Ligand SMILES: C=CC1=C(C)c2cc3[nH]c(cc4nc(cc5[nH]c(cc1n2)c(C)c5CCC(=O)O)C(CCC(=O)O)=C4C)c(C)c3C=C
């Protein structure tokens with residue numbers, strides 16, 4: 001595996017090769033700890049000193065191992081100038097190149113006393129922390145209120161539509177859609193927040209942040225080297241996820257192929273990002289019996305094994321019957337999400353837990369910020385969501401409150417800017 005292909009090789013050599021001043025300062029500050037964490041026999045826990053290459057065939061933050069923290073932001077473009085939009089994407093690329101190495105934005109951030117600093121400063125001295133920045137273009141970038149603001153309409157991918165209304169959706173427009181999105185993931189929340197804040201600052205006058213979401217505790221593993229984490233329902237989440245190492249399946253289900261859409265050859269090597277803010281009714285869930293919880297998921301809670309038997313990674317057996325019907329019930333989440341019930345479809349999940357305070361009744365506003373990367377949302381996401389939203393027993397405890405779909409351009413080569421082929 002090369003960094004060019006996967007952006008994901010992380011080794012001591014790589015850590016030492018990180019060029020950013022911030023990363024070097026951070027590594028020096030942490031002394032031997034950094035090196036110990038990044039050594040070949042290091043535990044699978046991601047270290048703060050990791051750095052993923054921003055350049056490569058695909059954007060990082062998709063098949064690279066998911067980090068612990070998320071700051072996701074959706075932006076609306078406020079200018080009607082195509083040139084200003086391109087200038088923003090160039091500036092964002094330059095800033096992303098710096099920040100993903102642990103460096104500050106702008107060379108003279110602490111020496112030019114006549115201007116505001118070019119970097120907001122809160123990550124100064126912190127290492128790269130595995131920061132990845134993944135950029136996406138929403139349907140409204142191509143056409144908004146019937147207008148082709150930037151001359152892009154003819155190049156809009158057919159699959160890039162606003163997501164349909166799903167049963168039981170209760171979407172807040174203030175947490176839905178957006179012209180552009182940026183997924184910032186890192187192993188330090190301050191690094192992820194710093195990245196989004198700097199991109200927003202750079203975009204002042206060109207874009208306005210529409211909504212954003214903080215996330216913690218990844219709810220999926222995207223690499224076989226990672227342990228399966230737990231979501232706020234207390235279950236292991238990500239066991240049957242696509243993993244970055246499954247090259248053939250990633251090719252089939254994640255990356256857009258040049259033959260997929262003649263209008264959108266610029267998207268080849270990219271993907272689509274689906275985001276759903278799913279609130280979990282935590283208090284009723286916590287008063288539900290263990291047997292009911294396990295029946296609704298279709299797996300046992302302690303180790304994540306399917307209710308049809310075996311251990312965590314044993315395949316589901318959807319046919320085995322118990323005394324009262326199938327051991328994995330007809331409305332169990334894993335049955336309804338399983339490829340055999342979805343035309344063989346798989347998706348790459350990359351979600352995070354969230355808590356956003358309490359509501360007026362003192363209930364936690366918490367849940368799962370679901371993110372998935374798919375090759376074709378109309379085939380690989382919409383039918384599955386329709387099935388889950390209408391039949392999944394878990395829906396009694398869930399409410400979808402935010403949503404969006406973005407086309408994620410392919411990786412950026414050195415000297416290029418994010419999404420350059422779209423504007424060529
Ligand atoms: C549309 C896709 C999906 C949404 C939305 C979704 C929400 C959601 N999921 C859990 C908890 C679990 N999901 C699990 C498996 C699983 N989920 C999806 C898809 C969506 N989930 C898929 C494709 C799968 C894999 C199915 C399979 O092939 O077996 C599991 C089991 C562990 C695992 O395999 O990852 C859990 C637990 C919650 C709590 C949630 C919304 C809040």
Ligand SMILES: [Fe+2]
Pocket residue numbers: 333337
């Ligand atoms: Fe799920």
